[in-house]
Amino acid sequence: MNLELQQFKADFFKALAHPLRIRILELLAEGEKNVNELQTLIGTEGSAVSQQLSVLRSKNIVNGTKDGNRVLYSLRDPMIIDLLNIARQIFNNHLIDTISMLDKINDDKNKEFEVEE
Template sequence: MQDPLRRFKADIFQALAHPTRIAILELLGEGELSAGALIEKLGMEQANVSQHLAVLRAKQLVTNRKVGNQVFYSVRDPIIIEVLRLMRSFFHAHLKEAMGMLDEMQKDLAESGR
């Protein structure tokens, strides 16, 4: 009984574990948006954004309603926004180490570019 619950939580975190999906949720946190509006604000490929929306839908983190030609998305439960808010404070609390991690990431990026 313990493990399935944790699998469920892990799946939710998995859904949150992508910068684009975080961006989507943060944008939706301010209110409902159409898929097209999201694509425009993110400045990314249509198919790509649509796939990320599919992930968020599958894990029930967002709801959508169709209006004619368009599909409007919104965050299903404000708890998710709250989680993201907490992560922001976590980030601020660990700004220094985070910078270190970012440096590492940039180094890795540079190396792989050579």
Template structure:
């Protein structure tokens, strides 16, 4: 393991970049769960109410296996709750804050689209 070269310089105001990198890694991992349109649709669908896999597959107009794969990603990231109900498996949204975060990004998107439109018409 390579040691840090300048570890004894005075403490900078920002935290050690190495640690910072690992921290951001975790956030990035969470963002990776959100960079897929179908997964976003799933999250919004679950924000309304819990749904079964088949329901979500129909909603996405995607094959069952594909839907299950996307749900597995969200499950591994801990973004959804799972509950077995008889023959089916019901998924639900665990953190409403995730929707709030995406909504914020959507607002930014709106501003940006307006900006681009403004540039074109100038």
């Protein structure tokens, strides 16, 4: 794999590396929205939403289309939805592994406690 492609991937994932940007993408997966709609749904200041949209636009992750005096934002590539879903599955797998490990530790501690009594 060439260095340019690796750099593109690194920059792409850096653009996703912010909770507010992830939330924006999740909302845009439902359909296009303007800054005010995103602000209302997220419950944060418009300037914060605008700033994060700017990052996503600069990395060509979202598109902005003029609609009168507002801009409607949408996902540039619908495969972003798949990427977010896969990330959620990976997170869930890690969570399941962690829960299993904690259950085993608790079982072992309970067995030790039973033996001591």
